[in-house]
Amino acid sequence: MNEYLALSMILFTIGAVGVLVRRNAIIVFMCVELMLNATNLALVSFSRQHGNLDGQLAAFFVMVVAAAEVVVGLAIIVSIHRARRSVSVDDAHLLNL
Amino acid sequence: MSSLLPSVDLLSVDRPPIPAPELDYLLLSPLLVVAAAALIGVLVEAFCPRGPRFVVQTALAGVGALAALVLSVVVYTELDVVEGAVRGIGETTGDGSVVIDGPGVITWMMLAVFGLLGIALFADRKLEGGLSSFTGRAADAPGSADEAEAQRRGVEHTEVFPLAMFALLGMMLFATSNDLLTMFVALEILSLPLYLLCGLARRRRLLSQEAAMKYFLLGAFSSVFFLYGAALAYGYAGTFSLAGIEAAVVGRSGDDALLLAAVALMAVGLLFKIGAVPFHAWTPDVYQGAPTPVTAFMSAGTKAAAFIALMRVLFVSFGGVAWDWRPALWVVAAITMVVGSLIAIAQSDVKRMLAYSSVAHAGFLLVGVSGAFGGNEGGNDITSVSSVLFYLTVYGLASIGAFAVVMLVRDAGGEATHVSRWAGLGRDQPLLAGSFAIFMLSFAGIPLTGGFIGKWGVFAAAWSGGYWPLVVIGVVTSAIAAFFYVRMIVVMFFTDAEEGGPTVAVGGVATTVVIVLAAVGTVALGVLPGPALDLVQHAGAFVR
Numbered sequence: 085m086n087e088y089l090a091l092s093m094i095l096f097t098i099g100a101v102g103v104l105v106r107r108n109a110i111i112v113f114m115c116v117e118l119m120l121n122a123t124n125l126a127l128v129s130f131s132r133q134h135g136n137l138d139g140q141l142a143a144f145f146v147m148v149v150a151a152a153e154v155v156v157g158l159a160i161i162v163s164i165h166r167a168r169r170s171v172s173v174d175d176a177h178l179l180n181l
Numbered sequence: 182m183s184s185l186l187p188s189v190d191l192l193s194v195d196r197p198p199i200p201a202p203e204l205d206y207l208l209l210s211p212l213l214v215v216a217a218a219a220l221i222g223v224l225v226e227a228f229c230p231r232g233p234r235f236v237v238q239t240a241l242a243g244v245g246a247l248a249a250l251v252l253s254v255v256v257y258t259e260l261d262v263v264e265g266a267v268r269g270i271g272e273t274t275g276d277g278s279v280v281i282d283g284p285g286v287i288t289w290m291m292l293a294v295f296g297l298l299g300i301a302l303f304a305d306r307k308l309e310g311g312l313s314s315f316t317g318r319a320a321d322a323p324g325s326a327d328e329a330e331a332q333r334r335g336v337e338h339t340e341v342f343p344l345a346m347f348a349l350l351g352m353m354l355f356a357t358s359n360d361l362l363t364m365f366v367a368l369e370i371l372s373l374p375l376y377l378l379c380g381l382a383r384r385r386r387l388l389s390q391e392a393a394m395k396y397f398l399l400g401a402f403s404s405v406f407f408l409y410g411a412a413l414a415y416g417y418a419g420t421f422s423l424a425g426i427e428a429a430v431v432g433r434s435g436d437d438a439l440l441l442a443a444v445a446l447m448a449v450g451l452l453f454k455i456g457a458v459p460f461h462a463w464t465p466d467v468y469q470g471a472p473t474p475v476t477a478f479m480s481a482g483t484k485a486a487a488f489i490a491l492m493r494v495l496f497v498s499f500g501g502v503a504w505d506w507r508p509a510l511w512v513v514a515a516i517t518m519v520v521g522s523l524i525a526i527a528q529s530d531v532k533r534m535l536a537y538s539s540v541a542h543a544g545f546l547l548v549g550v551s552g553a554f555g556g557n558e559g560g561n562d563i564t565s566v567s568s569v570l571f572y573l574t575v576y577g578l579a580s581i582g583a584f585a586v587v588m589l590v591r592d593a594g595g596e597a598t599h600v601s602r603w604a605g606l607g608r609d610q611p612l613l614a615g616s617f618a619i620f621m622l623s624f625a626g627i628p629l630t631g632g633f634i635g636k637w638g639v640f641a642a643a644w645s646g647g648y649w650p651l652v653v654i655g656v657v658t659s660a661i662a663a664f665f666y667v668r669m670i671v672v673m674f675f676t677d678a679e680e681g682g683p684t685v686a687v688g689g690v691a692t693t694v695v696i697v698l699a700a701v702g703t704v705a706l707g708v709l710p711g712p713a714l715d716l717v718q719h720a721g722a723f724v725r
Contacts, residue, residue, distance in 0.1 A: 089416075096409060103402050112398055119405040123412050130416035138421055139412075142362050146408065149369045153401055156373045160380055160393045166322045167387055173398070 088129040095122035109161050109171040120150045202276035211252040211289050215350045218245025222343030238342040239304040245346055250293035257286045269721035277422055278363045283720030284566050285357035288489045291574050292482055296349040298581045299478030301691035308686050314472050315341050315381045323386040344374040352486035360421040361411035372400050375479050379471040384595035392470025399463045407450025413443035423498045424725035430501040444499050444506050454487035458517040461540045468536035477584035480539050481577030497723050503553055510551035515654050517544030522662040531598045541662050542576050548655050549639030552646030562645050567717040568638030575631030575706050579620040582699025586617045591686045605678025610685045614673045616700040621666040623703045626659050631706030
């Protein structure tokens with residue numbers, strides 16, 4: 085059981101580091117999805133540990149929310165790509181201090 | 182920790198059928214009516230011809246928000262008194278997933294008013310020559326022939342109204358959710374429409390799309406932190422309900438490291454939404470890039486909903502470990518006030534200045550939260566919850582009003598947001614500049630405006646909670662912050678206008694009404710704060 089939690093934390097960390105260091109908006113977004121899936125793994129592990137179904141139920145909600153987030157996120161990223169032919173988060177620097 | 186527990190085969194055990202949750206439809210009616218308005222809005226989008234659609238959508242959203250306001254008032258009068266460990270009014274419904282209590286319903290009223298004012302700003306079509314301030318077709322690349330054609334044919338995105346209603350629904354649910362799963366879903370319902378709305382500006386579209394992408398990536402990142410914190414809290418307590426977690430925390434029935442990680446991760450997610458330093462980086466970009474009506478709506482609404490949710494999580498679930506999170510919140514509140522105020526001084530763009538000012542205000546609000554003062558025997562001192570509720574009301578009104586004024590100060594390229602362009606506005610347009618001055622004075626916390634009473638309230642709550650050094654920092658930063666608010670007044674009234682300065686466009690009647698209402702409300706809450714203070718004082722504590 086602890087192994088699953090450890091794996092979940094490792095995946096979450098990989099995702100978080102990916103968000104911080106990658107420059108392509110799509111990859112950044114995929115890293116966020118990886119973090120969501122790491123959370124799902126934690127939820128399901130805890131669910132088994134506690135012997136109730138709340139965590140598994142929550143994992144379904146998280147999947148639905150993740151799907152909705154993909155719709156919104158890709159719409160925004162595609163519209164940016166149409167305007168600039170690039171999805172690098174470094175190119176998006178019109179708004180500065 | 183886990184191998185000690187017997188593993189249960191979840192699938193083979195015979196379980197009783199799941200009973201349907203009992204819903205109290207009267208108590209839930211404000212949520213339901215906003216949800217209905219949003220869903221009917223989607224249908225209108227599909228079936229209503231293009232001609233009357235904009236008016237129909239505006240009316241639908243307006244009626245929805247107004248009905249939510251009226252029903253919230255009705256619900257408030259229906260709430261029962263709960264005497265327990267803490268005194269409160271209200272009850273839970275939907276199997277304990279939603280709690281309708283005093284602070285929650287007052288937040289509903291507040292959000293419904295912000296929603297109404299926001300919809301009124303969304304509906305202004307006079308400023309862009311018969312079109313709304315949203316892009317005609319978001320799918321067209323900026324500057325393309327398609328965009329020009331859409332502009333010529335007068336195509337408009339009327340989806341902004343259902344999106345705003347979904348965001349309003351998310352905010353209202355966020356403020357009253359009683360378990361972490363509902364809270365996460367509400368967080369996403371409120372965030373996803375706002376990400377889209379941010380990218381829909383008619384002018385300066387590249388900026389707007391960039392704001393949407395930054396808001397989306399950072400927002401999704403932070404909500405995952407909240408979710409992972411919720412998962413850890415579930416791992417600690419074995420339940421998502423706030424009351425269940427409270428019981429586990431009080432009983433210390435688990436691993437302390439897990440508990441502290443849960444509090445920290447959830448606080449990161451929530452502090453991001455309220456725009457506290459060091460999670461504020463998105464605020465200036467998004468406030469500046471988003472269409473101004475959207476900025477007005479979200480600056481007021483998101484902050485209100487997120488603060489109530491933050492307090493609900495911290496006070497209800499993690500009240501038992503308050504001594505662990507209060508020092509951290511203390512530090513965040515202090516640096517938020519200082520950083521927000523200092524950077525705001527250096528801004529030359531009005532929208533950006535208002536964004537940093539919103540960061541500073543998040544700091545002032547956090548002062549009230551970290552006071553964590555739940556009242557004493559006499560019950561005469563203002564509690565943290567009451568003071569934050571009052572502050573959110575005055576901040577939201579002034580913020581919507583200020584952004585509405587920003588909408589009206591224009592030149593050939595759209596809104597003229599550079600501070601220097603506002604020079605001499607007070608001589609041309611004394612009423613408009615006067616109302617902007619009222620909002621600035623309220624932000625600065627000058628007596629006879631609502632902002633003064635609001636600041637006094639949060640500082641008093643922190644003082645009663647034993648955090649006097651934070652109050653001292655707060656008063657000093659208020660003085661620093663007053664500098665850039667007063668500078669705007671000086672620019673408007675005591676500086677000569679530039680050559681070819683901005684013209685003040687005549688907005689729709691609704692925009693004017695919004696500015697007047699916000700100004701009157703700001704002054705009224707400063708001169709006669711009694712009734713409103715009374716209302717928030719009688720809201721009681723959070724009900725579990």
